[in-house]
Amino acid sequence: MADRGTAEKELAEQVVYALLLPAARLALALGVPVREVADQLEVAYFHETRRQGLKTREAAERMGASLRKVADLSSRLKQRFLHTNETHELPRRIEFLIWAGPESEARICQALPDVEPRAVAKALQLLVEQQRARRIEGRTIRYEALKAERRLVADSLFSRLDALQNLAANLAHAVYGRFFRGEARAFARTLAFRIRPEDLPRLQQLYEEQIWPALKALDEAARGAADADALDFSVLWAPRDSMQHDDGDEE
Template structure:
């Protein structure tokens, strides 16, 4: 069994070089996925461009500001806006917006008006629909403070597992967002916040893989639940964290790509 512990401190790297290396390292998994799916590099570049626009849009930048940041024309920005709406915006709102609202309500209850003031990138009708979805799923509930109706998050005991593909993709966005936060905290932040990252390589018998899931369901989840409840009791001394847990067969994607290269080599030999 092997673990990636923190290496000893080294000489600082120039910021420009560090930035290039970090972004390049984070792009490689996306490239491997694109190769595994047979996506042409031209399409990958187009999706990367759209992702930059999408992130700029989340930050409520105006079209001319986005054009300047992407070094493209305003007309190009309008084209990116159209592509975003056609490809991703509806699914993102359908599944991402409820999660964002739920996360906001983790800190404290809020009225619908306050929520709408916070999520200015979503239409009021979309927020109303997201609140209705969360309420129907038992993830939030209504409370009253005087004459004001507020929404509050239901306790951490409500574990929601969604198998719909779009919801799972939103979960992927959440996971990779956490990865980006950890990377920045550990490599870039001038005053690094508390963060943690470990990768362990080990061998597990196939008939004992279930113990990994049990480790989360029966042990870790209960500990996390207690920590969360303790934080609610003393919110002024609490830190909001995102914790991701994942495992897979070692080098699963890389082995898949290698198998594809071997098959291609055999086919070429027959020509």
């Protein structure tokens, strides 16, 4: 941040603060102490350095932390998120990589510098077992995605947490594109409207009958296109008073 102008630095701070406010609000509603929130933020920050392929010393420099601190964060990350990553997040990332065309395990490892080769092999095996990918035998074994529809809907804790991470990541991408890159493809709208309780099912119907089929058709049309853009699309709705106090006072 030191090489940025004052105005851009202030904008970055305000944008990050705006994104942290909902997390703080949720933590307060759930009774999570601020110290635990701060600890989780440190782990999440380190997690992102790993996802971007930064080495330990590079991560320490970017975080302004000691090597000892980074080693501690690495241990905490493995303890808390290893299972979720290997069973849900990593297979989904690999599935997206091989959607455009078959790839070898070695090429997949190169594309995921933050992931250990052992974890990649395990995730590929899981994808094959779940019939989301297949092995293509040959001089070099490659893996191909089987399902064009990638709505990985499952009523389990890990699946819902993975979906939450996808949603939050999409929000971060949209914010960065709109505020700092002038990215025309980044689009976000929040619409406030009233709805009767009996009309709520129509929101689900809107998604199932119009939004999803349209996106599916666009996705299929882009298969194999070298110039296709990889976009994330989120549709959100929720009552404004979802986190209202029990005593009826607004937060």
